[in-house]
Amino acid sequence: MMVQEPFSNRLHLDKIIDQVCGAAKKGLIMNVKYLIPFVDAAYDVLWAEAHFKMKRGQLSLEKGFYLTDEVTVIISLVGDINGTVFYSMPTQMVLNVISVILGEKLTELDALAQSGIAELGNVITGRASVKLSHTGFESTISPPTLMIGAGATISTLDLPRLIVPLEGPPGKMVIHLALLENMNKGANAAHLAVPPAPALS
Amino acid sequence: MANVKFMNPFVEAASEVLKAEVGTEVRRGTLSLQKSAMTTDDITVLISLVGQVQGVVLYGLSKETGLGLVSKITDQEFTEFDSLAQSGVAELGNVITGRATIKLSETGFTSNISPPTLIQGRGLQISTLDFSRIMVPLVTDYGEIMVHLALREAPPGVSSDRNFVPISI
Numbered sequence: 244m245m246v247q248e249p250f251s252n253r254l255h256l257d258k259i260i261d262q263v264c265g266a267a268k269k270g271l272i273m274n275v276k277y278l279i280p281f282v283d284a285a286y287d288v289l290w291a292e293a294h295f296k297m298k299r300g301q302l303s304l305e306k307g308f309y310l311t312d313e314v315t316v317i318i319s320l321v322g323d324i325n326g327t328v329f330y331s332m333p334t335q336m337v338l339n340v341i342s343v344i345l346g347e348k349l350t351e352l353d354a355l356a357q358s359g360i361a362e363l364g365n366v367i368t369g370r371a372s373v374k375l376s377h378t379g380f381e382s383t384i385s386p387p388t389l390m391i392g393a394g395a396t397i398s399t400l401d402l403p404r405l406i407v408p409l410e411g412p413p414g415k416m417v418i419h420l421a422l423l424e425n426m427n428k429g430a431n432a433a434h435l436a437v438p439p440a441p442a443l444s
Numbered sequence: 445m446a447n448v449k450f451m452n453p454f455v456e457a458a459s460e461v462l463k464a465e466v467g468t469e470v471r472r473g474t475l476s477l478q479k480s481a482m483t484t485d486d487i488t489v490l491i492s493l494v495g496q497v498q499g500v501v502l503y504g505l506s507k508e509t510g511l512g513l514v515s516k517i518t519d520q521e522f523t524e525f526d527s528l529a530q531s532g533v534a535e536l537g538n539v540i541t542g543r544a545t546i547k548l549s550e551t552g553f554t555s556n557i558s559p560p561t562l563i564q565g566r567g568l569q570i571s572t573l574d575f576s577r578i579m580v581p582l583v584t585d586y587g588e589i590m591v592h593l594a595l596r597e598a599p600p601g602v603s604s605d606r607n608f609v610p611i612s613i
Contacts, residue, residue, distance in 0.1 A: 383556075
C-alpha cells in the first residue's frame with residue numbers, strides 16, 4: 244500500500260506527551276504506546292482503500308463503560324498484548340466508506356456493508372498487529388464481530404480504554420483500545436518450541 | 445457441521461463451573477444452529493478464541509439470572525447490576541471459557557482466549573458474519589444461559605504455537 248506520509252508524523256507529539264503524563268499519574272500509561280500503530284494502520288488502510296484522509300481528534304482515557312454508536316466492530320488481540328479493540332461509527336460513515344471501496348452506492352446496512360466494515364476493521368487491526376510486532380509485541384487477532392444498535396453499554400471491566408477519534412470526509416470513527424501487555428510473557432517462554440534444526444541430507 | 449465437536453467442552457466446563465461456584469445443576473436445552481445475527485438479551489459476555497480453534501463465544505443471560513448467579517457466588521444480595529455484578533458475570537464467562545479451552549487442548553486444539561467484554565442492552569444485533577453459531581441453552585436454577593458458539597478450526601497452516609523464543613529486551 245502506498246502512503247505518502249506516515250500518519251504518526253502528523254501527531255502532535257508534545258500534546259500526546261502531556262496527555263500521557265496525565266495518564267501516567269492515573270497509572271494508565273500502558274495503553275498509550277499501542278496507540279500509534281492503530282492510528283497509522285487506520286490512516287493507511289482508509290487512504291489505500293478509499294482515498295479518505297482521516298485526522299486524529301482529541302485523545303481520552305476512560306475506565307467506565309461506553310455507550311455504543313450505531314455500528315461497532317469488535318476484534319480481540321491475544322498474545323504479548325491482550326485485549327480488545329472497538330471501532331465504532333454511525334451507519335452513514337459505514338455506507339460512505341463501503342460505497343467508495345465497492346464502487347457502488349449503498350443506501351442501507353445490508354449483509355454486504357456489514358461484511359465490508361467488519362473486513363475493514365480486520366485489515367486495520369491486522370496491519371496494526373504487524374506494526375506492533377515490529378516493536379516486539381507479537382499477537383494474534385481474533386475474527387471480527389459486528390454489533391449493530393446504538394445505546395448499548397460495553398464494558399471492558401478492569402481494562403481502561405484509550406479513545407481515539409478519527410475524523411475525515413466520510414464521517415467520524417472512534418477507535419477504542421483496551422489493551423494490556425501480557426504479564427505472563429516470561430512464564431510462557433519456557434513452553435515455547437524451539438524451531439527444528441535443518442535436516443541433514 | 446465442523447464445529448459441533450467444540451460444543452461438548454463448553455457444556456462440560458459450564459456445568460462444572462456453575463456446580464462448583466453456584467451449586468446449581470445445569471441441564472442442556474435443545475440445540476440450534478443459526479447463520480443470521482443474534483439479538484441480545486440484557487447481558488452478553490463476549491470472549492474471543494484465537495489459535496487452532498478460532499472465533500467468538502457469547503454468553504447471553506437476563507438481568508435476573510445474572511443477579512441471581514452473582515448473589516449466590518458472592519453470598520450477598522444484589523438488586524442492581526452494578527460494576528461488581530458486571531465483573532462477577534464476566535469472570536464467570538472467563539472461567540467457563542478458560543476451562544473449555546483446557547478441555548479443547550486435551551483433544552488436540554490449543555487456543556488462547558481474550559479478556560472478556562461485557563455488553564449490556566437488549567435487542568442489539570450481534571453478527572459473527574461468516575461464522576455460523578451453535579446456540580446451546582443451559583438451564584440453571586437461576587434461569588437460562590444461552591451459549592452461542594461461533595467457532596471454527598483454524599485453516600491449515602495457522603498454528604497457535606510460535607516457533608521462536610522471545611528474547612526480553
